[in-house]
Amino acid sequence: MSTLDLVIAGGTVVTAADSYAADVGIRNGRIAQIGEGLTGSDRIDATGLLVLPGGIDAHVHLDQATSDGTVMADDFASGTRSAAAGGNTTVLPFALQIKGQSLRACVEDYHRKAEGNCHTDVSFHLIVTDPTPQVLGQELPALVRDGYTSFKVFMTYDDLVLQDAQLLDLFEVARRERALVMVHAEGHDAIKHLTRRLETEGRTAPYYHSQAHAQIAEREATHRAISHAQLMDLPIVIVHVSGREPMEQIQWARARGMKVHAETCPQYISLTADDLRGLNMDFDGARYVCSPPPRDADSQAAIWQGLRDGTFDLFSSDHCPFRFEGPGSKDNPRARTSFRWVPNGIPGVETRLPILFSEGVSKNRISLQRFVALTSTNPARLYGLYPQKGSIAIGADADLSLWDPNLIQPIRQQSLNHGCDYTPYEGMEITGWPVRTLLRGRTIARMGKPVKEASGRHLSRQASEAFA
Ligand code: DUC
Ligand code: ZN
Numbered sequence: 001m002s003t004l005d006l007v008i009a010g011g012t013v014v015t016a017a018d019s020y021a022a023d024v025g026i027r028n029g030r031i032a033q034i035g036e037g038l039t040g041s042d043r044i045d046a047t048g049l050l051v052l053p054g055g056i057d058a059h060v061h062l063d064q065a066t067s068d069g070t071v072m073a074d075d076f077a078s079g080t081r082s083a084a085a086g087g088n089t090t091v092l093p094f095a096l097q098i099k100g101q102s103l104r105a106c107v108e109d110y111h112r113k114a115e116g117n118c119h120t121d122v123s124f125h126l127i128v129t130d131p132t133p134q135v136l137g138q139e140l141p142a143l144v145r146d147g148y149t150s151f152k153v154f155m156t157y158d159d160l161v162l163q164d165a166q167l168l169d170l171f172e173v174a175r176r177e178r179a180l181v182m183v184h185a186e187g188h189d190a191i192k193h194l195t196r197r198l199e200t201e202g203r204t205a206p207y208y209h210s211q212a213h214a215q216i217a218e219r220e221a222t223h224r225a226i227s228h229a230q231l232m233d234l235p236i237v238i239v240h241v242s243g244r245e246p247m248e249q250i251q252w253a254r255a256r257g258m259k260v261h262a263e264t265c266p267q268y269i270s271l272t273a274d275d276l277r278g279l280n281m282d283f284d285g286a287r288y289v290c291s292p293p294p295r296d297a298d299s300q301a302a303i304w305q306g307l308r309d310g311t312f313d314l315f316s317s318d319h320c321p322f323r324f325e326g327p328g329s330k331d332n333p334r335a336r337t338s339f340r341w342v343p344n345g346i347p348g349v350e351t352r353l354p355i356l357f358s359e360g361v362s363k364n365r366i367s368l369q370r371f372v373a374l375t376s377t378n379p380a381r382l383y384g385l386y387p388q389k390g391s392i393a394i395g396a397d398a399d400l401s402l403w404d405p406n407l408i409q410p411i412r413q414q415s416l417n418h419g420c421d422y423t424p425y426e427g428m429e430i431t432g433w434p435v436r437t438l439l440r441g442r443t444i445a446r447m448g449k450p451v452k453e454a455s456g457r458h459l460s461r462q463a464s465e466a467f468a
C-alpha cells in the first residue's frame, strides 16, 4: 500500500456514533486508514484534541439579491473564509430566483459568483419564488436531476411569498423528482396585519419586529406546511424553528408517522426578543433582527429539549449578514422609520459551532455524538452528501475539524472573518474552539485564521435520505 500523505496523530476521533483514540491517515484527499501508530509523509500532532468531521452548515446566505438592493455583507470569498475559520468544510447557500427570472439562469449566475472564490466546499439549494409552468414542468425537474436536490419556499415576504396553491404544485413536483423542500414557515397575512397595527400605534422600534413576527404566525404556517406535505406524501424540512409552539407542531406530525424534519439555529438558544430592545428601545436592537425572531426563555428551554431528544435533525447558522453601519441598516433612513425596513438576518457562520459546542457539549446539555450529528452527519444525510461528507470513515473526503475542548475565549467581532461589522454574540464566553480545519486533507484555517488559497468546489448532490 502506498504511503499516507498525512497522519492526524494522537487525537480522539468523534463521529455521530462513537468516540475513540485513533490516528487518521489521509491519501489523495480522502481518509485512507484509521488506526494506531500510523505513519505518513506529513503529520499533525492532535494530542489533547478532538478530531471531528468538518462542520456542514446547511443554511447560509451569501451574496444573495435583496428586494431593496441592500448588499449582503458576505460574498463567497468572505463567507467561506469565515465558515472555514469556524470549523466548517462545506456550506449550502441559496441560489435565489427573482420573480420573472429563469431558475436555470439564476443558478448559472450564482455559479459565476462562487467560481474560484470558495474556501470551503459549497453546494447550492434553490429558492423558488415564481413557479411558472416552465419552472414546474422543465427547469426544476432538470435542475434536481443535475444535483440541486433541495429548494426553499417562503410563506411570507411580499417578494418571495407563495400562495397555498403554488406550494401544493411545488410539493407535487418535489415528490415526483425526490427533491427536499425547506419551508420558511411564517404566516404572511398575520405578519402584515400585526405590522400595520404596530405602526399605527407608533410602535416602530426594531423590538416590534419580534411582535409582528409572532410565534402564533409561525405555528400556524408550520402546521399548514405540514398538512400540505402530508397531502402530497412529501418529506419536508421546517427551517429555522424558533420556539416551543412550531416545535410542537413538528412533534405532532412526527408522532403520526409523517416525515417532517426540523432545523434550529444559534439565535434561538442564545438570544431572546429582549435583545431587540437594544439599549433603551433604540436602534441598537436592529443588530438582532432576524426572521423568525428569537423568542423567550421558555422557548429556549424547549429548543434545548428538542436538540437533545431528536426533534431537531439540523443545527444551522442561517447566516444572513447585513452591516449595521452603512446603507443596509443604521444609515438607511427608511429603517429608522419602522422595523419593517430593517433587513432580516444576522451573521453566524463562524460562531455556529463554537456556540453549540460551548453551550451544549461543555455545559453537558448534549453529547459530543449529538453535536456531530446535528452539525455535520445529519446535514450530509438529509442533503445528499453522505458518505462523501459528514463522517470519519475510510473513503470519505478528509474534511476534518480539530477541536480544543478546553480553550476558553470570548467571541469578539475583531477576531471574526466575516464581512459584517458586528456579531450579535459579542463577549459571549466560549469553552471549546476549533483550532484547525482541513478540507480534503489541506489545512484551510488555523486558530481562527483562514489560509489564503481558495480550494473549495461546488458539489452536486444525491437525493435526500429522507426519500429512502
Ligand atoms: N429567512 C432566512 O432563512 N434567513 C434570513 C431571513 C429569512 O427570512
Ligand atoms: Zn427563511
Ligand code: ZN
Residues within 6 Å of the ligand: 059, 060, 061, 318, 319, 320
Ligand atoms: Zn435563511
